[in-house]
Amino acid sequence: MTRTRLALLLTPLLLLAAAYAFRAPLAMRIAERGIERSLAAEPFAALPDGISLVLCGAGGPLPDPKRSGPCVAVQAGKLHLVIDAGSGGARNLTRMRFPLGNIDALLLTHFHSDHIDGMGELAMLRWVNAANTTPLPVLGPPGTAQVVAGFNGAYAADSRYRSAHHGDVVAPLSGHGMQASEFTVPAPGESVVVLEREGVTVRMFAVNHAPVDPAVGYRIEYRGRSVVVSGDTARSTSLETVAKGADLLVHEALSHEMVGAMHRAAEAANRPIIAKVTTDIPGYHSSPVDAAKSATAAGVRQLLLYHVVPPLMLPGMEAAFLQGVPEAFSGPVTLGVDGSLFNLPAGSDAVNGMPRAL
Ligand SMILES: [Zn+2]
Ligand SMILES: [Zn+2]
DSSP: OOHHHHHHHHHHHHHHHHHHHTHHHHHHHHHHHHHHHHHHOOTTTTSOSEEEEEEEEOBOSSOBTTBOSSEEEEEETTEEEEEOOOTTHHHHHHHHTOOGGGOOEEEOSOOOHHHHTTHHHHHHHHHHHTTOSSOEEEEESTTHHHHHHHHHHHTHHHHHHHHHHHOTTTOOGGGOSEEEEEOOOOOTTOEEEEEEETTEEEEEEEOBOTTSOSOEEEEEEETTEEEEEOOSOBSOHHHHHHTTTOSEEEEEEEOHHHHHHHHHHHHHTTOHHHHHHHHHSGGGSOOHHHHHHHHHHHTOSEEEEEEEESOOOSTTHHHHHTTTHHHHOOSOEEEOOTTOEEEEETTSOOOEEESOOO
8 A cells, every 4th residue: 555545544543542531612702603593593584574484393292303393483574483392392493593572472272291291391492592681472262361371380489580680681570470361261163362453463272172162273474365274073073164265274192093003002012001092092183185175175285284293203194194194185284393484475375385494
């Protein structure tokens, strides 16, 4: 072997060894640059005016690395809304550079733990991200005030610590926590306006998550564009009525076949609790095909599946989850993951899937 060849072989190895030896200062420098860039970025401000919708949590209560607890964030004109605050949702919003401090309201669909267990974190981050001087408004069906009071109590000490430590520049005490507004759930197929501001209208409607009651979904409209978020529901004619002609339907989906397989496995393994739960849950959730049928009945342009249950861990499971869906709905269907992002520009019919925000 010539010297040149030997040098060519050794140089990359020496460079690698040097990089390894200096990995700590190198990583610190790269991280600093990354933080600088991240703090300067405002990706949501750069999106075209209209409605933008991002999944801050595409999953349900079971752990799935691609899908956090249910959470949908909407930027409609100047308004920023979050629908449900599942576990991990607020952290995903932080990573996406969603303007947390500008959240105008949190909308609750119902009070199952997986939809509310990130509320405390969301309210705290919204407070200190923009030194908000008023609590986060939380809109929802009757029962919202009790949930909000519980979180406010649990976070009372945290709020005092932060306010005393950082002062009004970061944490003015008047802005901590949440403020509830409850709305009577209208009859099935009807809707009630819960928010109207800056050209944005938000309507609440009943869905069918029996025996859980109340359970609602929301329709958000801005400059001729519209999105509907189902919350948790079995196939619902109420939703199909209120979602008529929407541009994007964000609908929950639970695979009855896969939960059935979990049930058989639980029985075989003599796990009676899992066997009971897997018997109970399919009845109050929609299958992916149910969601697709609702999309067809409502005549929506696109369907985005979220609250995906169970976790889809193996290659091929996503295809299995979507079996029968293209036959039930002829429009585009997206199986949501954390960061799935759509932009609906005002003055057009387009529903643009964007590069994922995570
Ligand atoms: Zn749920
Ligand atoms: Zn639920």
